[in-house]
Amino acid sequence: MLKVAMHESFLKSFNKLPSSERKRTEDMIRKLRNNPQNTGLNVEKYKEAMDSRVCSIRTSHSYRAIGLLPDQGKTLLLLWVDHHDEAYRWARKKRFSMNPQSDAISIWSTTEEQIGQPDISQDEKLYTLFSRYTDRELLDIGVSDDLLDKVKSLQSIEDLLRTKELLSEASFAGLQFLTEGDSYDDVYQFVQEYRVDELAFIQRKEQQVENFEQSIRKADKEIVLVTSDEHLQAILDQPLEKWRIFLHPDQQDIVDNHYAGPVRVLGGAGTGKTVVALHRACKLVRNLLMQDEKILITAFNLSLTDTLRKTMQGLCTVEEMKQVDIISIDRLARQIVDKHLPGVVKNVAIDRKKFEYIWLEALSSVGWDRRSLSFVQDEYDQMIQYHGIEIWEEYQHKARKGRGSRISSSDRKKVWQIVENYRREMRKIGWMEYIDVLRLARKWLEAHPNVEIYRSVIVDEVQDFHPEALKLLRALVPNQDNDMLLAGDSHQRIYARHTTFRECGIDIRGQRSKRLSLNYRTTEEIRSHAVQILGDHHYDDLDGGEDKGRKQERSILRGIAPNRVHFSCAEGEFCYVVEQISQLLEQRVSLEEVAILARTNGLAEQISHKLTEAGIFAWMMTNQVTEGKGIMCTTMHRSKGLEFRVVFLIAVNENILPPISVQRMASDEKSREEIDRLERSLLYVAATRARDCVHVTSYGTSSMLWPVKN
């Protein structure tokens, strides 16, 4: 009897099959397990594949499954199922390896060029990239025997890059240094030093990956071994999300621990912070809550809370969900105020531009004009609203830590007068800002300490919470064991809100700070490019320290680097997007797995209309509309927390990233630096929404934040 295991990728492709084919595939697996010799199955080595372990299995007249079966292997690992042409195409370009660090199996695509040797003439051979080095020299810097001819035939840096996957890290780096003009001796020295580390790595690898069977057992996060026909049925009947509930031990630890107070979970994009937060929520509902107690799951915006709700519904029963509230922090604050202070909040101002005339009148009351507007608004946001200041005496002597420009005491008095005028006029016309609503809710709760609303709170994307929101959370949940889990990442901070948990009354100590560093969403190529965009700004650990964990992060998936393309005009960019979408459709990628992200609402709306006009299903995601059919178009800001197979970042142009209007608002060097940091984080967030592929496009003059390489 043959053991059958199924990789996550197999289940993904299985989920996309027509139902009749699913049934046939299920029958095929049953037959495989019971009688692999069954002639109808045609289990055959697929000779055109790069990996000699690849085999194909017939599931029906026109469908094939692809698997890995080493010679003398006892376990067949199913990897893919598709229409036969597609299945073979998939298998032909794939390479597979067990990743000893993550216990994951890596599947990555190679390009057509990598499959065949370049066809070059004898003359051309003389002038190849490495023709001046002898075989011995190349062997000494780590090029393996079987790759000597290939390396010697490379003619350009692009050829070398395409060969990267075939070379060891050390030899690839060495060859790259040679092309950059480093002397052979320096490169030789570098490779020898590098090899000491690499040898240690290979020894670890050999120890850990003793054989294929053992690796399959170890990779239990992404591979499931079929143990019986009933088990097979159960797996195939479940949606993928449910099946995928195998946490990494680091993740499981965070979920299972008992904490004497709030716990912080840091980690770059795609490291599973949300997954951990929701599993923790589930665990608390099951093991901690009394029948009349509730847990709050909150995040910054509506689209995020929508996504959290959907995932949570997949993890908990309907009964358990009754003890869980999932709501954005702003909406929750509004609910609290409306309930306990009815009529106090009439309207909440989102667009400050609308009230600019009030600011200008307030400025003129002290003899200032529009030129001081940005400075006063920055002072209001970063000092007065940030610290929740309501009286002059508090503002008068407040240290202006972090503010770039100095202020005289008479100007400070004038700023306060302007702010008082602004607040009074806003009250008169019945408007408030969200920060005011958060403060009102918090103050009401602080005045009524016996009203316990939640037993525990779980927060996602906490880096963008305003200090008032964090203080509100503290007031919502009494200080006790397992009271708070705060998940976030300062690299993804896209609103200018710097605070520390401590300043907001949230005390995190020692062991209650965790970091995840294995990226499950994005390929290593996309992750590393996105990280480069962040530049060399300082990134904090959300509590006043520095987050130094970024260097340890890595992805379990491999793939292609982001496509950075530039056009002379917007029309050129649009044609490129349409062309790429047509190719995706040919590859049977569903439109729902594609997103187009732009810096502004207007640009996102524009592309959504243009696609619709071109006959491609597309919809615009807004705060009100969170579901639609076809390609999702939205702003980079709203894409936070979401994920797609393919992402287009469009109009990455000068004066759009950052927008000229935002650049003009900078009142000093410090604000300019902050704008640069925020816009880089925004690009990082947007690019890391992609699982497989990112296209970064621009027209006219491209943005300096993601330059076009010539």
Ligand SMILES: Nc1ncnc2c1ncn2[C@@H]1O[C@H](COP(=O)(O)OP(=O)(O)OP(=O)(O)O)[C@@H](O)[C@H]1O
């Ligand atoms: N242990 C795991 N096994 C398999 N997939 C996982 C695991 N943990 C997380 N994932 C997947 O990785 C992806 C990213 O997870 P998640 O959204 O929780 O990351 P995140 O750190 O919150 O990301 P971001 O900060 O970018 O929003 C999701 O598709 C999730 O299902």
